[in-house]
Amino acid sequence: MNLNALSLFVAVIQHGSLSKTAEKLGVPIATISRQIAELEKHLQIQLFDRQKSGVKPTMAGQKLYDEVHLSIDNLLNAKQVLFDDEQNLKxxxxxxxxxxxxxxxxxxxxxxxxxxxxxxxxxxxxxxxxxxxxxxxxxxxxxxxxxxxxxxxKVATLGTKWVAHPELLTRFGTPSTLKELKNFPIATWAKNGESEVVIQMNKEKIALPFLFASNDASAVEYMVLQGQAIGQISDLTANEWIKDKRVVEILPELAKPNYELFMLYAxxxxxxxxxxxxxxxxxxxxxxx
Missing domain, CATH: 3.40.190.10 (Periplasmic binding protein-like II)
Incomplete structure (x- = not known):
């Protein structure tokens, strides 16, 4: 049995009409009416007599109310206690x-x-x-x-962009293909002991030696912003820097891989x-x- 429909049924009897129930609970009348109709269909009984002044429970409706209203009230009170406990979380x-x-x-x-x-x-x-x-x-x-x-x-998908400082592009030029990145200093995320990084854009892969690598994304971003190297950084940072004209996006027409962010807990x-x-x-x- 739908507990939400049952609690609406109890509320309608307590408030005397669908409109007053809707006003008190902030639930549309159409929703209340539909839930009551579904409850009647489930129980195969008529719960209310519809009158101009409101609704009145049938004998079966009154009997159901007598049986369940205290339990429904207790459930609602328990829900409020739990809500209050969460609000006071410390x-x-x-x-x-x-x-x-x-x-x-x-x-x-x-x-x-x-x-x-x-x-x-x-x-x-x-x-x-x-x-x-x-x-x-x-x-x-x-x-x-x-x-x-x-x-x-999984809680998010993070995008990236390849960017470079304008002064670096003045010195080295602007790469137009993935292979041309071999002619540029690269700053990248890498594990200790690695000497090159594998880059993928679209379906093409290439292994590149790097000038600078770190296991800290902020260190890579620093080297890029200093004009030391081209680097792959997060969309969030890249978009802000591109807007401020601090960096220029490299190879924007090529699709970059996304990275999934996971939330871990015991x-x-x-x-x-x-x-x-x-x-x-x-x-x-x-x-x-």
């Missing part, structure tokens, strides 16, 4: 995310506006954590990850209230977009 949430990961920072900012008593400590790094050993409640990482001890949820059966509410908040934000 404690510390420890998260980790890649440096300058603006989507995560935007979620954190909005979350703290809603729950001002929650303190958040953010470790901004791309290093892979052991969530338990490093005391991290929720981590955000680029690339799909799997493990027995954590849950991974797979324990009963997470803390703060972790649960934060995870639900982020998932709600991405479902709304």
């Amino acid at each position: 404690g510390i949430l420890r998260i980790s995310a890649p440096p300058k990961c603006e989507p995560v920072l935007a979620w954190v900012s909005e979350f703290q506006q809603k729950f001002p008593n929650v303190q958040i400590h953010a470790t901004m790094t791309e290093r892979i954590f052991d969530l338990s050993a490093d005391s991290i409640d929720v981590a955000f990482r680029i690339g799909e990850l799997h493990g027995e001890h954590f849950i991974a949820k 797979s324990q059966r009963y997470p803390s209230a703060i972790v649960r509410v934060f995870v639900e908040f982020v998932l709600g934000k991405i479902q709304a977009t």
Whole structure:
């Protein structure tokens, strides 16, 4: 049985009409009428006599009300208690995310506006954590990850652009093909020990030696902004710098790969209230977009 329809049924009897119920609950009359009709169809009984002055429960409707209204009221009260508990959420949430990961920072900012008593400590790094050993409640990482001890949820797709400082292009010229990047100094993300990076645009791949590499995206961005090298940086940063004419986009006609951002949290059966509410908040934000 639809509990939402049942609670609307109880509310209609308590308020005496569909219009008053709609006004009190902020639910359209058409929605209330449809839910009541579906409840009647499910139960195969008529619950209301429709009158000009409003609605009056039938004998069957009155009997159903007598049986369920206290339980429905208790459920609504319990829901309000849980809501109040969430509003009073208090404690510390420890998260980790890649440096300058603006989507995560935007979620954190909005979350703290809603729950001002929650303190958040953010470790901004791309290093892979052991969530338990490093005391991290929720981590955000680029690339799909799997493990027995954590849950991974995709929360965003991040785009990139290849850009260069105008002065660098004055010195070296502007590349017109992917292969011509071999003639330019490259700044890129790479792991320690790697000596080249594999670049893919459209269906073409090329391995390039680099001038500068780091496991920190902000270090790559610094070298690009200093005119030291061409680099691949996030759309969020690139769009801002291009607009300000600090950099120029390179090879804009070629499709660049996107990178998926995942939210990771421990797979324990009963997470803390703060972790649960934060995870639900982020998932709600991405479902709304």
